[in-house]
């Protein structure tokens with residue numbers, strides 16, 4: 001491996017969310033340390049060769065997060081967050097989706113390259129309370145940690161805040177043959193990074209905390225654990241970070257600037273591992289690292305920090321020496337050649353607060369903003385038109401594909417975005433070029449992944465046409481249908497319905 005150790009966060013410091021007027025600083029929770037919750041792995045109902053069948057239920061729950069009253073939460077096959085789904089590339093997954101929540105939801109597979117808009121589970125695939133939906137998809141993509149979250153527009157942010165987010169690990173033969181830690185729960189740990197504000201009786205109150213630039217809370221919550229610790233029993237520990245926060249960026253580092261190795265980004269391993277002491281993760285991104293504790297002994301502790309706030313205590317126990325070396329070549333990035341006839345497509349994210357727009361307008365569920373053929377390869381130029389003085393970073397996400405980051409303002413991508421990704425964060429006044437191609441057809445959303453920005457309309461949709469079946473008709477939902485359902489479920493009139501994203505449209509005088 002290159003001996004270079006990167007010691008900065010790569011992103012433009014003036015755009016860090018800490019400079020925002022509405023920033024909510026993290027405060028360590030003043031409670032007894034809690035064992036880090038490790039989500040159970042979801043068990044299939046049935047396996048039949050490459051066909052795997054699951055039941056996935058969105059449900060309400062109550063969790064003892066703080067001393068005193070339990071917190072009312074939502075989750076997937078669990079009271080909070082969810083079970084972890086482990087899929088193998090090549091399998092056909094049959095999902096029986098069940099909604100036991102009091103309101104409609106959708107089940108979006110963030111990072112899975114599967115057809116839209118129904119399988120993908122965006123806003124066009126609602127499952128109503130006491131209802132269900134069955135989807136089937138076949139996976140053809142490299143090993144990665146993807147995730148599952150709710151995506152009903154404009155209520156995505158509130159539902160994720162209630163807890164609807166879970167890790168989805170994709171495995172393949174290539175990754176399985178590499179000498180990397182992969183004993184789930186022991187040396188291979190998903191870590192869902194979130195922040196919450198606890199109100200009276202330890203409850204969350206999304207509306208009270210509402211901020212159109214993204215809801216934040218002062219209390220770090222990792223895998224639904226407040227003030228967590230983890231017992232390290234192996235020399236090497238693989239941590240699969242997911243930024244599952246609505247808005248917060250995490251700037252991660254360990255005590256004494258312990259160097260670590262990054263092995264994967266969102267949608268694949270990195271071609272080559274890199275060494276770092278500091279790692280920034282933005283909304284919806286995944287960053288996978290391996291930490292080596294060879295210089296530590298039983299009884300030592302190592303803290304994980306975000307900025308200067310400790311968020312996880314690693315308690316070191318005895319471990320067997322581990323001589324395995326992380327290979328220099330982890331992944332061969334094979335992407336198709338760009339079609340030279342195709343012009344560069346520009347996408348502009350603009351505004352802040354309620355004024356967020358994508359390409360000068362707000363999302364409309366019935367409007368197709370762009371059409372492209374499946375398998376065509378294009379360059380997209382993603383622009384953040386916020387200014388560097390008081391603008392913010394917008395994490396750009398596309399459904400239905402993995403892309404390659406080609407350049408940032410004409411310069412090389414960051415060293416840890418050299419694999420496949422599905423989120424790329426764009427600094428103010430920056431433009432990021434990505435290589436875009438779809439291997440599946442359908443209608444897909446692309447948007448800022450600050451959840452309140454997507455609900456507020458910083459989102460658009462693409463129709464990807466399979467040239468062999470150009471005339472497929474898609475029945476698209478619309479905001480009014482979903483909002484009427486929310487009003488009915490809550491027993492309020494449309495005039496009294498409040499969903500965070502609605503304000504953004506109203507304040508801009510735009511219809512939903």
Ligand SMILES: [Cu+2]
Nearest residue numbers: 394448450453
């Ligand atoms: Cu944004």
